[in-house]
Amino acid sequence: MxxxxxxxxxxxxxxxxxxxxxxxxxxxxxxxxxxxxxxxxxxAGAASINGNANLLIEIAALLHEGRPDGEASTMARAPRAHADVSAEVLRFARFADDQFKDTVNLLAALATRLKTAGTDFAQVDDDTARSFLSDLLASGRYVQPEAK
Incomplete structure (x- = not known):
């Protein structure tokens, strides 16, 4: 297939x-x-692009607020747990923290790029409108309503 x-x-x-x-x-x-x-x-519209960028920032902020609790990894430390278990839990906690920070940073970076794209979109949209009006004023001619 x-x-x-x-x-x-x-x-x-x-x-x-x-x-x-x-x-x-x-x-x-x-x-x-x-x-x-x-x-x-x-x-696509500037409002939609900026709204999505704000949504990414909100998601990053919520993730940051719900970050993993450091106290959870201390529960598996010696003498409460075997030394090998303690070492593996600590290794996993460091890995999870690193992945968590990478995710939050990625969302914040995407939001920043999306804000930049929204600004560029608004600039291009503004330039297009200005160009249209300039062309209309330069090559347009007035026709009286009675002459239509």
């Missing part, structure tokens, strides 16, 4: 399990919810 065939089967199984079209992720609204955009097209 090819990868494409297997992937199509997995997608069909997931779509069959979804309770409603409103719950579908990674899809544009099927009714063309954004004015002027056809259904199924990708729509």
């Amino acid at each position: 090819s990868f494409d065939t297997e992937w199509a089967q997995h997608k069909a199984a997931v779509l069959a399990q979804q309770p409603s079209p409103a719950m579908r992720l990674n899809h544009a609204p099927t009714d063309g919810g954004v004015p002027g955009s056809p259904a199924g097209s990708l729509v």
Whole structure:
């Protein structure tokens, strides 16, 4: 079985399990919810980009607040536990702490890049609007309503 065939089967199984079209992720609204955009097209806006960046920061903050408790690893130290168990628990605690910090830092870095992308998007959008107005003023001509 090819990868494409297997992937199509997995997608069909997931779509069959979804309770409603409103719950579908990674899809544009099927009714063309954004004015002027056809259904199924990708729509980005500065507000959406900034909102998602803020959401990533909130997730990072919640993860930081729920960080692993250092006291949990002290419960398995000698003399409460065997020295080998204590060493392995300490090794795992250091590894888990490192992975945890990496995840929080990754989310914060992604949020920063997304904020930068939102700023760039707004700049490009502004430049496009300015260019349109400049072209309209430079090459446009006034037609009186009676002459239309």
